[in-house]
Amino acid sequence: MRQFFVFARKEFYHIFRDKRTLLILFGMPVVQIVLFGFAITNEIKNAEIAVLDQSRDYYSNRLVQQLQAGSYFKIDQELQSHQAIEAAFREGRIKMVVVIPPKFGESFFHLHKAQVQLLADAGDPNTATTLINYARAIIGNYQQELNGPQAMPLTINTTVRMQYNPALKSVFLFVPGVMTLILLLVSAMMTSITIAREKELGTMEILLVSPLPPAMIVTGKVVPYIVLSFINALVILGMGVWLFGMPIKGSIVLLLLECALFVLTSLGLGILISTVTDKQQTAMMASMMGLLMPTVLLSGFIFPVESMPLPLRLLSNIMPAKWFIIILKDIMLKGSGLREVWPQSLVLCGMTLLFVTISIRKFKIRLS
Structure with a gap:
């Protein structure tokens, strides 16, 4: 075990001596959190909503x-009470709830006014x-349809409430x-590059004849990135909370545990990439092209997954980032x-x- 800690300490020294590595590890988070601070509005289709119809006329x-x-909308649930609204939102699928009060038709034609929330x-x-804009437009068209040629228009007033934000x-x-x-890029890309570098320089064979087993060598090389990636997570959380007022309504312990889990997932993916590449440049290209673009496009970070074609919605399910973003927003x-x-x-x-199992098997086959 002492040999392992010495090996891991050597990797820390190697990282801190490489200014380019430090720039990627600590410069990229700050730059990207500023660059991605602009909202992008996109057309949305097939959004899953719930309806609480208390009138049923x-x-x-x-x-x-x-x-x-x-x-635009697909009704996923028909709720029976106001108490079910919060539970529907917490499940994560529902994006909007339409509440129709009792005696909707009677209020519309007798009081000349009806409410929809x-x-x-x-x-x-x-x-x-x-x-909200889509729903208001549809309700407005429905109101015109009911009014017909009447001189005294009847109105449907909509009240809006934004949950959680x-x-x-x-x-x-x-x-x-x-x-x-x-977390995905730093953990996966840096891990794949550092192992591919050992292969490219021919030093991996030297490491393999050391007393440490292959699995311990790989673990020792990724431990520094686990620590540094976790520090990155704390930096981003701190900037979000202190600079932008981002709330953390759930358990901070659970949030940090989920961050650690995602770091391990990303590291496993990085090790997998390193087992199928022999050069740093190849590992970097595979990490950037195979992770960056799919993560931005298919994870729900910028573009809503619900508006994508079915093949892309299915493909998004194999993206670890999609599931982690859901976890972060929920907590x-x-x-x-x-x-x-x-x-x-x-x-x-x-x-x-899955990533770790495949990586260990392929690593042994390629470097035995």
Whole structure:
């Protein structure tokens, strides 16, 4: 064990002597958290919503049909009470809840005014704003349809409430996304490069004849990146909380444990990349092209997954970043506990085990 700690300490010294490595490790998080602070609004289709119809008359049913008639909304749940709204949001699939009060049709035609409440998950403020605008437009068209040629128009008033992010701060969107992107790139890319460098320089064979077994050598090389990646996570969290007012409503211990799990997943992916590459440049290109673009495009960081074609939605499920972003938003914005995030955590555990198992087997085959 003493040999292992000496080997790991040597890797720390090697990292701190390389200014380019330090620039990537600590410069990239600060730069990216500033660059990605701009909100991007995109068209959304097939967003899953829930409906609480307390009226259940002819006119409320027609309104529900209007909402799901186009390609913007897909009604996933029909709620039975106000108490079910919070639970629906916590499940993570529902982006908006439409609440229709009792006696909707009677209020519309007799009082010349009816109310509809729109509740949106503002963890992603751009998506929430877009969905509210879509719903308002559909309700407005439905109102004109009911008015017909009448001189005295009847109105449907919509009240809006943004859940989890009432001020619609875009920072609540990009802090989890940037944190995920940085941890993935730093952990996976730097790990793949450092092992590929040993192969390219011909020093991996020298390490393999040392008393340490191959698995211990790989572990010793990635331990520094585990520590540094975790420090990066703390830096990004600190900047989000102290500079931008990002809340952490859930357990900070659970949040840090999930960060550690995602770091391990990313390291496992980096080791896997290093086992199939022999040069640093190849490892870097594989990490950048294979991780950066898919993470930005398919994880839900910028572009809503719900609006993508079915093949891309299916492909997004194999992206570790997608599941980690869901975990971060649930814990930080919704105050969710392990009971709500355990499915995503289980997916990351399975991916970690898969990456590490394949990497160890391929590493032994290639370097035995």
